[in-house]
Amino acid sequence: QVQLLESGGGLVQAGGSLRLSCTVSGLNFVDSSMGWFRQAPGKEREGVSCVDWTGSSTYYTNSVKGRFTISKDNTNNTLYLHMNSLKPEDTGMYYCVKVQTMIGGHNCHPSKTWGQGTQVTVSS
Numbered sequence: 001q002v003q004l005l006e007s008g009g010g011l012v013q014a015g016g017s018l019r020l021s022c023t024v025s026g027l028n029f030v031d032s033s034m035g036w037f038r039q040a041p042g043k044e045r046e047g048v049s050c051v052d053w054t055g056s057s058t059y060y061t062n063s064v065k066g067r068f069t070i071s072k073d074n075t076n077n078t079l080y081l082h083m084n085s086l087k088p089e090d091t092g093m094y095y096c097v098k099v100q101t102m103i104g105g106h107n108c109h110p111s112k113t114w115g116q117g118t119q120v121t122v123s124s
Contacts, residue, residue, distance in 0.1 A: 002026035002113055004096045009118030016086050016122070022079040022096030022115060029077040033099035035059070035108050036070065036081045038120075040092035049081060050099050050108035059108045063089070086122045093117040 008020040020036065035050030049070040050059040058070055069082040079096055098113035 004098070004113065004115030006094065006096045006115045006118040009094060009120045011121045011123065012086055014087055014122055014124050017082070017084045018086065018120060020081040020083065020094055020096075020118060020120075024077045024079065024096070027098065027113070030074045033102050034072060034079045035097050035099045035102075035110065036079075036094055037097050037110060037114075038090075038092040038094045040089075043092075047108045047110070048094070050102050051079075052099075052102050057102065057104055059102060059105050083120070086120075088122045088124045091120060091122050094120050 003025045005023045008018060012018055031053050033052045036048045037045055038048050039045040046061060048061055048064055049068055051070045051072050055072050067085045071080045095117045096115040097110040099108055100111040101109045
């Protein structure tokens, strides 16, 4: 059974930091490209950041470039998202996702394998 378990969300003031973690089991994590997607109330779901299976290629949506860093720990089957200089517009439910396709640093498409999500709320 595939499980993607997110943690690390919470309430933080603007300018603060959070680190999201996703512990993965039931799939070949080493050979999997992974990513973080988010959905804010009333908005469409968007890809925040993805990393390919080698860890050498990453994608970031424009609004988080320079503030967020994605990393993949193959030893512990864990995906991370380090979020700095958080803004109120970063508020949303963040999901750990197995990536279906990834085109270099330009695009990232999710598979049907998603975690349950962790809530991030940034107050102004």
